[in-house]
Amino acid sequence: MARGSGGWRIEVGDRQAMTLVLWLRDAAGMTPDLDPPIPPLEPPVAVVPELVSLVDAQATAQWTGLWLGLWEGRLEEWFTLEMLAPPRFELLNRSHKLRKLFAAGFPDAVAWANENRPAAGGATGRPAAVPGSVVKQLEGELGRRARDFELGITVLPVAGRVFWMLPDGGLVVSTSLLRDGRAFKALLYDVLASVV
Incomplete structure (x- = not known):
């Protein structure tokens, strides 16, 4: 500061919630239509077949809604991190497909984000x-x-x-x-x- x-x-500072959400995008092989487009994480994240199998158009749409909430500042960092935490993933109560994706990838997303924190x-x-x-x-x-x-x-x-x-x-x-x-x-x- x-x-x-x-x-x-x-x-x-950094926004760990954004990094976690981007990790899930990259690891699940999602290709959401974002404006502006956001490049992949660096270092690159390997695609995880288990996560890819959970992605469909609905999961991608739900991911995009979450990303826009973060990008546009409608979701505060502390709130998002608390409400995305396991085991309940409360922020995703109405996004069942995205909730499954988060549950499957969350531990690896947190580990990557902590290791590669700007x-x-x-x-x-x-x-x-x-x-x-x-x-x-x-x-x-x-x-x-x-x-x-x-x-x-x-x-x-x-x-x-x-x-x-x-x-x-x-x-x-x-x-x-x-x-x-x-x-x-x-x-x-x-x-x-x-x-x-």
């Missing part, structure tokens, strides 16, 4: 240092302090150096983009220029 002396705040702020300190330095650069260029703003940056372990703006104004970046200091700084400059 980066915080200014005024009222601005930038928080960099290092938001890791040992390099780059994610925490870069947002603050970009704000200072913009303050210097504008000749004033930054206005009050908040920016949430979600890091997803997906393939490629990609990013998206969320409907709620948040930013999603891939782990690869986060680790590319120059590209991440350039992206932040563009995003923050309109709010600082």
